[in-house]
Amino acid sequence: MQGAGIAAAIEAKGLACRRGDRLLFRGLNLTLGAGDACLVTGPNGTGKSSLLRVLAGLLRPYGGSVERKGSCALLDENLALDPECSLREALTFWHRLDCAEQPHAVYEQMSLTSLLDVPVRYLSTGQRKRAGLARLILSEADIWLLDEPLNGLDTEAQALVTPLVDEHRSAGGICIAASHQPLAMNNAQTLALEEFAL
Numbered sequence: 001m002q003g004a005g006i007a008a009a010i011e012a013k014g015l016a017c018r019r020g021d022r023l024l025f026r027g028l029n030l031t032l033g034a035g036d037a038c039l040v041t042g043p044n045g046t047g048k049s050s051l052l053r054v055l056a057g058l059l060r061p062y063g064g065s066v067e068r069k070g071s072c073a074l075l076d077e078n079l080a081l082d083p084e085c086s087l088r089e090a091l092t093f094w095h096r097l098d099c100a101e102q103p104h105a106v107y108e109q110m111s112l113t114s115l116l117d118v119p120v121r122y123l124s125t126g127q128r129k130r131a132g133l134a135r136l137i138l139s140e141a142d143i144w145l146l147d148e149p150l151n152g153l154d155t156e157a158q159a160l161v162t163p164l165v166d167e168h169r170s171a172g173g174i175c176i177a178a179s180h181q182p183l184a185m186n187n188a189q190t191l192a193l194e195e196f197a198l
């Protein structure tokens, strides 16, 4: 991981989030250290994606604060891969920035090898999610923020996600995931977001 030597950590204190004219949640506290995980649950519209964006630093909280130690990567529906490029070109753009080593082993792991010459815009939903997971792994970020990581994946690909998270945590990483589908994460905290709704 990029922050090797620094223990990863994330702490949210008294977090509140407002979207438009709606206050979604308030008074949310969360503390995770190296190897920890948290599963965020809640009905549609309670603010799970918004919370992950606040934790990533992409959305300003309405109240409270977030402190992070280590680098952060968000996996959501926004692939951030140029739709006009081939998958190889689009992923290479990020690997150069991240100085990723051994991308081909990860492409193989995510069954992307045969898709590398396909334009990103032609990828199916599950193929796009697998590309997103490859980007996540190769980013070597300390803190993984996963928004519906199982969505669109077939059964075989879904089965890869728990071991990936386990491996990340074993290496001192942190994982915070929002999922409507059951996502097994050993000894994970659960954050039921509706408890902080107004």
Ligand SMILES: Nc1ncnc2c1ncn2[C@@H]1O[C@H](COP(=O)(O)OP(=O)(O)OP(=O)(O)O)[C@@H](O)[C@H]1O
Binding pocket: 019, 020, 021, 024, 042, 043, 044, 045, 046, 047, 048, 049, 050, 051
């Ligand atoms: N940019 C925005 N401006 C205004 N309101 C927004 C914006 N983005 C999201 N919202 C609203 O914020 C609320 C929470 O959305 P969010 O996507 O965080 O919920 P969620 O819990 O992840 O939902 P789901 O389970 O459906 O994925 C929704 O009512 C949504 O309409």
